[in-house]
Amino acid sequence: MELIVTEKNNAARRIADILSEGGATTSTTAGVNVYEWGGRRCIGLSGHVVGMDFPPEYSDWRDVEPAELVHADVVKEPTQEDIVNALQRLAREADNVVIATDYDREGELIGKEAYELVREVNDEVPVQRVRFSSITENEVRSAFADPDDIDFDLAAAGEARQIIDLVWGAALTRFLSLSARQMGEDFISVGRVQSPTLKLIVDKEREIEAFEPDDYWELFADLEKNSTEFEAQYFYEDEDGNEAERVWNEDDAEAAFETLREAGEAVVQSVSRRTRSDDPPAPFNTTQFIRAAGSLGYSAGRAMSIAEDLYTAGYITYPRTDNTVYPDDLDERELLGEFANTVFGDDAESLLDQDSLSPTEGDEETTDHPPIHPTPDFPDRNKLSEDEWEVYELVVRRFFATVAENAVWEHLRVVADADGESLKANGKRLVKAGYHEVYPYFNTSENFVPDVDEGDELALSDARLEAKQTQPPRRYGQSRLIETMESMGIGTKSTRHNTLEKLYDRGYIEGDPPRPTTLAKAVVEAAEEYADLVVSEQMTSELEADMTAIADGGKTLAEVTEESREMLDRVFDELTDSRNEIGEHLRDSLKADKTLGPCPDCGDTLLVRRSRTGSYFVGCDGYPECRFTLPLPSTGEPLVLEETCDEHDLHEVKMLAGRDTFVHGCPLCAAEEADESEDRVIGACPDCGDEEGGELAIKQLQTGSRLVGCTRYPDCEYSLPLPRRGDIEVTDEYCDEHDLPELVVRDEGEDEPWELGCPICNYEEYQQRQRQRGLEALNGIGPATAEKLEAAGVETVGDMASADAEALAEEVSGVSEENVREWQAQAD
Template sequence: MSKGPELIITEKDNAARRIADILSGESAEADRINGVNVYKWGGKRCIGLSGHVVGVDFPPEYNDWRDVEPVELIDAPIDKHPTQENIVAALRRLARNARRVVIATDYDREGELIGKEAYELVRDVNEDVPVDRVRFSSITDREVTEAFDNPDGLDFNLAAAGEARQIVDLVWGAALTRFLSLSARQLGDDFISVGRVQGPTLKLIVDREREIEAFDPEDYWELFADLQKDSESFEAQYFYLDEDGNEAERVWDGDDAEEAYETLRNVEAATVDSVRRRTRTDDPPAPFNTTQFIRAAGSLGYSAQRAMSIAEDLYTAGYITYPRTDNTVYPEDLDPRELLDAFTANRTFGDDAQNLLEQEEIEPTAGDNETTDHPPIHPTGELPSRSDLTEDEWDVYELVVRRFFATVAESAKWEHLRVVADAGGLSLKANGKRLVKAGYHEVYPYFNSSESFVPDVAEGESLAVTDTEIEEKQTQPPRRYGQSRLIETMEKMGIGTKATRHDVIQKLYDRNYIESDPPRPTRLARAVVEASEEFAELIVSEEMTAQLEADMQAIARGDASLDDVTAESREILEDVFEGLMESGDEVGKHLQKSLKADKTVGACPESDHDLVVRKSRRGSYFIGCDGYPDCTYTLPLPSTGKPLIMDEECDEHGLSHVKMLAGRKTFVHGCPLCKAEEADAEEDLIIGDCPECGAGAESETPQNGDGETDGEHGELAIKRLRSGSRLVGCTRYPDCDYSLPLPRRGDIEVTDEECEEHDLPEIRITYDDSDREPWDLGCPICNYRAYQAEQAGGDELQSVKGIGEKTAEKLKAAGIEDVPSLKEAEPDALADLVDGVGPDTVRKWQSAAD
C-alpha cells in the first residue's frame, strides 16, 4: 500500500485554489507541475482541470473529408484522447502514487462526466487507489467541509448520459456537416455546418425572417386630444369597445376614423367620466443568472459575446462570482449585510450600500431557478479601483454590483391615475404614473422609471380640448430577434447551455449564416435550413434536444444504456442519409446558388457575368467579375471591415449598396461604382512638400523605381481613392508611399492657418448635418501623430516606430517626455543616458518620428 498523497481533483483552477484554502485553513501552498497549478498542504494535493481535458473524435483515418463518405461516419468508431496534454500529464504524475483520490468537479451532469474522465486517467496509472466523489452546491466553508466529511461514489450512469450526448452530437454534426459541405463543394474555411443546437437556433432566425417577409401590413388610425386643466395640459387617447367588449385604440376603417376626428375637432370641452387611482408594487428583480446578465448588458449596448468575455475577466480577477450559471437563488450562506458592508467605504457605491444597510430587514429576491453548481452572479466583495478596470469592465462591474444592490433593496411603489372623459360622445383616456417610492430604482438605474403626468381631476369636471390629432399608422411585422432575446428563447426551448448559448450565436456569425445586429439570416442560412427541413428535419428542431434529454434521464436512472440510446440515434440518422444521398446534387446546387447570391453585387458593366465580392490573397476584400479570367473588371472596397451587401440598389448603376461591418466602426460604403467614379472625377489638391521626398526633405534623395535619382520632388496632396477613402499622400505614389489618413465623413476644408513645425496648412472638417460641430483636425502630420499616440495607450513616445512600452519608460527616465524633445535630442548624448540604446537607434527613431 502506497503512502502517497491524497489527490483532490476539481473542474477548474479557481475552484482548486478555493477548496484548498478551505480544507487547509488557508495554509495551502501553490506549486506548479507541467505548468499546472497544484495546491499542497499536509499530505494533500489539489489540482484543477480545465473542464474536459479529453475529447471525443473519430480515428485519424477518417480525417480526410474527400476520402470518407459522410455516411460512413455514422458507424465509425469514436476515440477519446487528451486535449489538454499538460494537465493530463500532471494529473497522471500525481495519481501514480496517490493513496486516495477525491473527485470534486461541479455538481451537475457535465461535472459528473468530467469527473469520470479524470477517474479513467487516474485508473490508467493506478489500478487500486480508492476514488471518491464529493458534491457541494457552492464553494463555502460549511458546504465543502460537509461534503468532504461525507464522500460518495461517482455516478457512472449520470456520466454515461453525458457521454451519450457527446456521441450523438458528434455523429450527427460531423456526418451532416461533411455531407452539406461536400455537396456544395465548400471544403475550405467556409464549410457548411449543422448541429443539434446551432440548427434550431438558425431556424428560429430564418423563421422570423420568413414571417417578416410574408407580413402584410394593415392600415389603421389612432386619435389623440390634448386636455387642459387650469394651465396644465396632458395627452389623452381615443378608444372604443370592440365587439368582444375589449378596449381598443386602433380604428381600422379610414372613414370611421375621419368621422371620429371631425367630432373630436369640433368639441371644445370633455367631461370627466371616471377617475381611478391605484398603487402598484414594483418588486426588485431576481439575482442574475447568465441569461439575465447578458440581457441587462445587452441593454447597455454590449453584445452577448462581449458581455461574457468581460464577465470572465472580472471573474478571473476575483471581482465577481462565476459568470456561467443558471441559478437565480442566492445560497443560504450569502450574508447580504456582510457583502454590503464591503462597499460602504467605496466612492461610487458607498452611499447606496450604507442606505441599504439601514433597512430594517434585508430579504434578497429569488428567481425560479435553483441549481446546485454555482450561485447567481454577484460581486465578491473584493473591490477593484476604477483604474484597475477598463471603461467597459467598470461598466459591467457596476451593473453586477447594482444588480446585487437591487436584489436586497425594497420594492418601488407607483401611483397610477387613469382618467376617462367624454368628448362629444367619444371616449378619451389618459394614463398617468408617478413613482411615489423609488425603492430599488434608487440603486439600479437601468430600468425605465420615467413618469407620465396626468393632473388631479374630479368626476364631472370639464376640461378644455386644446389640440386634436389623427395619426395614420400601419401594423408592423414581428421584430427580429436581438442577441439577448435569442438567448432567452434558446433557454426557454431548452437548447444549449448557459456557457454555450452566446458562443452558438457567434458561430452563426462565423459561418456566414447571420449578419449585422440584430442578426439577419443570409441566403446561405435559408438554404441550409430549407435543405435540413426537407431531409433532416430533426437537426433544425428543438425536438432533438428534448428527445436526447429524455434519453439521458433514462440512462441516468438506469432505465436505458448508452448503447441503446446511441444505436437508436444512429438508425434514425441512417434513414436521414437515405433521402439525403438520393438528392445530394440538388441540395448542393441550391446551396451553391445561395452562396453566390450572398456575394453578388449586380451585373458586370463589361461582360455578361455578375460582379461578386471576393477576397484577395492578402486577405482584403474587393469586387471582381465572376467571369474572371475572361473578364478582369474590378472595383476596390474600403480596407476596414467585412462587406455586407444591402437590399438597397444604386439608381444609376443598378449595383447593390455595400455596408462595411466593423463593429462600432461600421459604415455604409454605398455603390462601389459611384465611389470609384467620384474619385476619378476629383483632382488631387496639393498642400505642401512631401516630408520624405519633397524639396525640403533632408533624409533621402528621391529615387525612381530603378533606384536612380529621378530629379523630381514629391508634394503632398489631398486625394480621394477609388475605394472611397481619403488621405494626404505623396504625388510620386507609388514611388513614394508616404501617406496620412483623413476621416471618411465630412467635407475637407484647407484653412489659411499653417503648422510651423511641418509647413502644412491646418485642415478643418465640416459636416452637412447642421447640429454637428466642425472638427479642427489641424496639421495632418500632428493629427496623425496624436492619433497614433492614442492608439499606443496615450503615450506619445510609443507612437514612434521602434519604441515600445519599456523603451518609452527608459526615455522618460532620461528626460525625454514627448516626440519634439526626442527629435531635438543629440543622438550620442541620449544614447549615453539610455541603457542598451546606441546613437544609430536614436537617429532611426528621429527619422521615424517625421
C-alpha cells in the same frame, strides 16, 4: 499525498485556500498551477481537457462518405496536453484522489474524464467525488468531510450527448459542404443547437417578409381641468366587447374625429385608482445578466467577456450560472456592509437601514454556482475600463435591488364622454420608489393625469386623428434570442452567446438585431426538408429525456446512441438521392449573398470574389469575357448589405473587421469618387523632393482609403495614412519641423473637428503611441484594456512574436509607470 482535481484553476485556488486556511503554496507542474499544503495538492483543469473525435482515417472529407461517419468509432484524445501531463504526473504519486469538479452533469463528465486519466497512470489509487454548490467555507468543508463516488451514469449521459452531437453535426455538416462544394473555411455547418437557433431567426424573417400592413387610425384629444392639460385617447367597444383604440375603417375614424372636434367638452364618467406593487427583480443568472447588459448597449459576447474579466479579477462571482436563488450561506447584510465605504456607500446604508432584508428569488434553483453577485473585494475604479466599471456597477446594483423593498405605483384611470364618444386617460405615479432608488436601469417615467371627479366638465381641445399602419413583427435582438433559446431548452448558460457568434462567423446572420443571409435560409430549408429533427428543438428535448434515462439507469449509453444513429441512417437514405439538387440550391444562395448588381460594362452580374492572394475584390460573373473589376478595402471580410446605391443599383458593402467594422458603401461610387477627386498637393516629399522634385499630395484611393503620398508614385512609395471618414481641410498653419500644413478632419455627427495637425508629426505620434501601448500590454495590463487598444485600431503585443515584443519593451524601457498611466488616459 491526496490529489484534489477541480474544473478550473480559480476553483482550485479557492478550495486550497479554504482547506489550508490560507497556508497553501503555489508551484507549477508542466506549466500548470498546483496548490500544496499538508499532504494535499490541488490542481485545476480547464473544463474538458479531452475531446471527442473520429479516428484519423475519417479526417479527409473527400475520401469518406459523410454517411460513413454515422457508424464510425469515436475516440477521446487529450486536447490540453500540458494539463493532462500535469494531472498524470501528480496522479502517479497520489494515494488518494478527490474529484471536485462543478456540481452539474458536465462537471460529472469532466470529473470522469479526469478519473480515466488518473487510471491510465495509477490503477490502484482510490478516487472519490465531492459535491458543493458554492465555494464557501461551510459547503467545501462539509463536502470534503463526507466524500461520495463518481456518478458514472450521469457522466455517461453527458457522453451520449457528446457522441450524438458529433455524429449528427459532423455528418450533416460534411454532407452539405460537399454537396455545395464549400470546403475549407467556408464550410456549411449544422448542429443540434445552432440550427434550431438559426431557424428561429429565419422563421421570424419569413413572417416579416409575408407581412402585409393594415391601415388604421387612432384619435387623441387634450382635456383640461383647472388649467392643467392632459392627453386622452379615443376608444370604443369592439364586436367582442373588448376595449379598442384602433379604428380600422377610415369613415368611422373621420366620424369620431368630427364629433370630438365639435364637442368642446367632455364629461367625466368614471375615475378609478389602484395601487400596484412593483417587486424588485430576481438575482442575476447568465441570461438575465446578458439581457440587462444588452439594455446598456453591450452585445451578448461583449457582456460575457467583461463579466469573465471581472470574475477572474475577483470582483464578481462566476458569471455562468442558471441559478436565481442566493445560497443559504450568503450573508446579504454582511456583503452590503462591505460597500459602506465605497461610492455605493449611501445606497448600501439605506438598504441596511431597512426593517428587514429578504432577497428576491427566481424560479431556477440549481446546484452549479450561485447567482451572479459582487464579491466583498471592491475594485479600484482606475484599474477598470469604463465598460468594465459600468458592468460591475450593474452587478452591484442588481444585488442591491434584490434585497431592496418593492416600489409602489398609483394608477389613475379617467373615462370621459364627449358627445357619445369615449375618451380615456391613464395616469401613473411612482409613490414609493423602493428598489428603483438603487437600481436606475428600469424606466420609471410617470404619466401625469390630474385629479378629477365624476361628473366634472372638462374643456376639450385639439382633437387629433392619426393615420397609422400595423407593423411587421420585430426581429429578435441578441438578448431576446438567448432568452428564447433558454426557454426552448437549447444550449447552455456557457454556450448560448457563443452560438450566436458562430452564426455570425459562418455567414448565416448579419447586423444587430441579426438578419439571416440567403445562405441561412437555404440551409434551414434544406434541413427542414430532409433532416427536420436537426432544426427542431425537439432533438434537444428528446436527448434530454434520454440523458435523464441514462442517469437514472433506465437506458444505457449504447442503446441511446444506437437509436440515434439509426435515425440518422434514415435521414441519409433520403438525403443521398437529392444531393445535386441540394448542392445547387446552396450554391445559388451563396452566390446571392455575394451579388452586388448589374455590371456597368456588360450588364452581367457583379460579385464579390477572392483573388489567389486572398484579398477581396469585385469582379464580373461574365469573366473572362468581361474583365470589369473594382477594388475593395484591404481590412476585413466583405459583407453584401441589403441597401442599394440609387445611382448604380449596386448593393452596398460592409467590411467586417471585429470592432473596426465599417460600411464601405457602393464600390463603384467609391471608385468614381476617387477618380474625380483631385490630388491636393501640400508640400515637398521628404524622400525624393530634393533630388527628383516629388511632392506630397492628399489622395483618395478607389478602395475608399485616403493617404498623403508622393506624386511620383509608384517610383516613390512614401506615404502617410489618413482617416477614412470626414472632410479633410488644409489649414494655413504650417509645421515648423516638416514644412507641411496642419490638417483638420470634420466628420458629420461629430461636434468637435479633429485637429490632426502635420501628417508626419501625426503619424510619428501614432507610431509612438503604438509602441507605448505595446509596452502596456507587456506590463500585464488586463485583457479588457488590450481589447480596447485593438478597438482603437492598434496592433497589440499579443499579436506579436515574443521576441519582437521583448525588443519593443527594451526600446521603450526607462518609461515610468506614471507615463504609462498618462498615455493610457489619453488613449481612453
